[in-house]
Amino acid sequence: MNLQESWRLYRLINKNKSLSLKRHPLFEQNKIMKVFGYIFIGFWAVYLMLFGVMFAQVFDGTNYESFDRIDGSMLVFLVIDFYMRFTMQETPAQDTKPYKLMPIPQRFLLNVFLLRIGLSTANLFWGFFFVPFGLLAVVKFYGWMGYIGFLFGWWLMFVLNSYWYLIWRTLIQRNLLFLLIPTAIYAALFYFGIFHDESNTWLFDYTVQLGRGFCTGNVLCYLLPIVLTVILFFINRKMQYRSVYREIAQVEHVTHVRSLEMSWLNRFGTIGEYMKLEIKSTMRNKIVRNQFIMGVCYMLLFCALFAFTDVYDSQPFMRTFICVYCFACLGTMTLTSVMCVEGNYIDLLMSRHESVLSLLKAKYYFNCLMLIFPMLFALLPIFNGKVLWVEALACAFFTMGCVFPFLFQLAVYNKYTLHMNQKVTRSNTRSSKTQIIFSFVALFVPMFIMYALIALLDTATASWILLGLGLTGFLLNPLWLRNIYHRFMARRYDNMEGFRSSRE
Amino acid sequence: MELSLENVRKTFGEKVALDIDTYVVHDGEIVGLVGNNGAGKTTMFRVILDLIRPDSGVARIGGIATAHSEDWKVSTGAYVDTGFLIDYLTPEEYFDFLGKINHISSTDLQQRLQQFDHFMNGEVVGTKTLIRNLSAGNKQKVGIIGAMLHQPQLLILDEPFNFLDPSSQHAMKYLLENYNRETGATIIVSSHNLTHTLDICTRITLLEHGHIIKDHSKDYANLTVEIEEYFIHN
Numbered sequence: 001m002n003l004q005e006s007w008r009l010y011r012l013i014n015k016n017k018s019l020s021l022k023r024h025p026l027f028e029q030n031k032i033m034k035v036f037g038y039i040f041i042g043f044w045a046v047y048l049m050l051f052g053v054m055f056a057q058v059f060d061g062t063n064y065e066s067f068d069r070i071d072g073s074m075l076v077f078l079v080i081d082f083y084m085r086f087t088m089q090e091t092p093a094q095d096t097k098p099y100k101l102m103p104i105p106q107r108f109l110l111n112v113f114l115l116r117i118g119l120s121t122a123n124l125f126w127g128f129f130f131v132p133f134g135l136l137a138v139v140k141f142y143g144w145m146g147y148i149g150f151l152f153g154w155w156l157m158f159v160l161n162s163y164w165y166l167i168w169r170t171l172i173q174r175n176l177l178f179l180l181i182p183t184a185i186y187a188a189l190f191y192f193g194i195f196h197d198e199s200n201t202w203l204f205d206y207t208v209q210l211g212r213g214f215c216t217g218n219v220l221c222y223l224l225p226i227v228l229t230v231i232l233f234f235i236n237r238k239m240q241y242r243s244v245y246r247e248i249a250q251v252e253h254v255t256h257v258r259s260l261e262m263s264w265l266n267r268f269g270t271i272g273e274y275m276k277l278e279i280k281s282t283m284r285n286k287i288v289r290n291q292f293i294m295g296v297c298y299m300l301l302f303c304a305l306f307a308f309t310d311v312y313d314s315q316p317f318m319r320t321f322i323c324v325y326c327f328a329c330l331g332t333m334t335l336t337s338v339m340c341v342e343g344n345y346i347d348l349l350m351s352r353h354e355s356v357l358s359l360l361k362a363k364y365y366f367n368c369l370m371l372i373f374p375m376l377f378a379l380l381p382i383f384n385g386k387v388l389w390v391e392a393l394a395c396a397f398f399t400m401g402c403v404f405p406f407l408f409q410l411a412v413y414n415k416y417t418l419h420m421n422q423k424v425t426r427s428n429t430r431s432s433k434t435q436i437i438f439s440f441v442a443l444f445v446p447m448f449i450m451y452a453l454i455a456l457l458d459t460a461t462a463s464w465i466l467l468g469l470g471l472t473g474f475l476l477n478p479l480w481l482r483n484i485y486h487r488f489m490a491r492r493y494d495n496m497e498g499f500r501s502s503r504e
Numbered sequence: 505m506e507l508s509l510e511n512v513r514k515t516f517g518e519k520v521a522l523d524i525d526t527y528v529v530h531d532g533e534i535v536g537l538v539g540n541n542g543a544g545k546t547t548m549f550r551v552i553l554d555l556i557r558p559d560s561g562v563a564r565i566g567g568i569a570t571a572h573s574e575d576w577k578v579s580t581g582a583y584v585d586t587g588f589l590i591d592y593l594t595p596e597e598y599f600d601f602l603g604k605i606n607h608i609s610s611t612d613l614q615q616r617l618q619q620f621d622h623f624m625n626g627e628v629v630g631t632k633t634l635i636r637n638l639s640a641g642n643k644q645k646v647g648i649i650g651a652m653l654h655q656p657q658l659l660i661l662d663e664p665f666n667f668l669d670p671s672s673q674h675a676m677k678y679l680l681e682n683y684n685r686e687t688g689a690t691i692i693v694s695s696h697n698l699t700h701t702l703d704i705c706t707r708i709t710l711l712e713h714g715h716i717i718k719d720h721s722k723d724y725a726n727l728t729v730e731i732e733e734y735f736i737h738n
Contacts, residue, residue: 257594257632257633257634258632259594259596259597259632260597266604270604270605273601273604273605276601277590277601280592280593280597284592284634285592344587344590344591345587345588345589345590346587347553347584347585347587347588348588348590348650350553350554350555351553351555351580351582352605353574353575353577353578354574355605358605420591420592492554493556493557496555496556497556503587
């Protein structure tokens with residue numbers, strides 16, 4: 001393939017990729033979400049620029065110049081960048097599938113998609129920090145050429161990071177446990193490079209030298225990230241190549257699926273059957289399982305903070321805040337996409353009498369049952385006298401009777417299908433504006449109510465009030481669930497159209 | 505179970521997908537809905553099953569307007585596409601789930617499933633495979649059995665012969681005829697397979713661009729010739 005032909009194909013594939021984004025079923029629906037996205041990026045851009053200006057001046061008069069301090073913290077930047085990419089960067093294996101049978105060399109296709117990742121504007125995001133920072137901290141020592149070299153060097157590091165991330169992202173798609181490996185590598189680097197022996201500053205010194213090399217135009221310093229990027233590019237190409245075949249020839253380990261009886265749920269009749277569905281969906285669908293595991297991890301983190309540490313013991317507000325989160329975080333994470341999984345078989349649900357109502361009831365009881373776990377964790381601080389029993393009980397009931405009913409409103413508005421067993425790509429997990437607003441309210445409003453009540457009354461009285469509110473909401477669940485069901489049915493055609501168009 | 509459509513019209517943008525003044529399917533009929541792609545067969549099914557909103561008109565099952573009540577759902581079974589399958593269940597779990605929500609006892613469920621033994625041909629149950637990992641043909645079988653399991657008085661199947669191997673297609677024909685004979689249920693199937701449709705149906709309705717252009721009972725002398733001629737020239 002000659003250069004001209006390669007360039008033509010490169011442009012064509014780029015065009016197709018842009019069209020696929022523009023013509024996504026959620027593109028039109030999410031215009032406001034895009035505005036939110038731009039506001040979010042704008043907010044961070046301003047934030048980073050402020051940091052850039054601040055860090056350029058804060059280290060004046062110390063042994064190291066500001067740029068040395070920043071270069072010396074290179075690992076911190078790269079680690080933050082690595083984890084941030086989980087919300088932004090996709091893997092290209094899926095993109096190449098439609099071209100599989102076309103007369104385009106597979107390796108050329110992968111090169112195009114990998115190049116797109118390296119040349120992505122996302123790798124320039126940190127420029128909001130480094131451009132003002134370098135302007136104030138680098139120009140006065142190394143001049144404009146040094147400044148350009150500094151920016152170029154850092155950009156190379158972020159490009160390198162994008163390919164490093166891509167390797168782990170591909171592996172994580174196979175198994176979530178792969179996330180532990182880069183985390184362990186970073187932990188080891190931090191431990192042996194910084195915390196293990198404070199007098200031994202090899203990591204700091206090394207990155208400072210690298211950063212100075214960028215400013216002085218030392219070719220070797222540029223060559224290092226370039227060579228590493230090329231190596232990672234080819235490793236990625238090989239991995240993605242295999243990944244394409246793996247996905248096409250994907251035969252799940254299906255030979256012996258264990259049939260789950262769960263006969264203890266039979267006593268709950270139809271609702272019990274839908275609860276079984278909920279459990280099986282969580283166990284057997286990759287994306288639902290990962291969402292649940294993440295939720296449980298957050299829940300355990302808050303529970304551990306609550307039960308085993310005394311960091312917030314002296315601050316009643318923060319203690320209550322953590323207590324609310326122990327109970328609310330799992331539900332918030334899973335219920336924001338309520339009905340999205342069911343979008344896969346919405347026609348079945350809609351052709352059975354009141355099955356959506358039974359499903360909603362089952363989901364509600366299932367989520368209420370899950371609150372047993374944070375309640376068990378809460379027993380420890382209750383026995384230690386760190387928290388009142390009524391306080392923990394109030395948080396549990398407030399979640400059941402107020403937070404959950406609020407989140408369940410999303411059953412009326414959610415109308416995109418979550419592809420249950422596909423990879424966790426950005427396009428598959430993107431949230432609507434309504435979901436973002438609801439999860440934000442679900443996480444923060446209880447906290448403000450708590451805060452207001454504690455400020456006005458004492459903790460015990462505030463807890464009794466919350467307990468009363470929660471208990472009322474819980475006891476009224478048949479009413480508000482039916483109300484949600486009726487509103488869902490009123491919007492059913494719109495919702496079904498949305499589910500269908502995002503499923504096909 | 506009688507089914508009727510009155511002044512039903514559905515458009516997608518400029519395109520008329522369905523435009524029917526009056527159409528009645530009588531109790532116990534087996535109706536074959538035929539037509540080329542885009543004729544409006546699936547749209548008609550979706551309107552009947554209240555899965556899409558018609559621009560105007562009303563669909564009734566047993567006299568109940570499907571858009572205004574859910575009572576018709578108890579006596580209706582349908583399989584249109586994989587949106588009717590819960591693909592993370594095994595076929596046994598799926599049938600068990602449908603059995604429970606339709607209040608069928610385990611013993612009755614097993615007996616009813618036995619009637620489908622020949623149709624399943626040992627490839628559906630007992631394989632310990634999730635529905636999503638079954639072949640397209642076996643998924644189709646699961647969906648069809650799921651629609652028939654609660655013995656509905658109205659059975660709607662969209663392209664039931666699709667993806668099925670020749671043996672299963674014959675089993676399918678026998679199954680539908682037998683089901684109609686034993687239960688007196690009304691059956692509507694759409695299909696591109698004219699031979700099978702003409703074999704089993706007591707009435708054939710031909711759709712073109714959303715309009716009914718021919719609607720004859722099997723007794724009509726020129727039925728086969730007219731239908732075949734239509735497809736040769738269109």
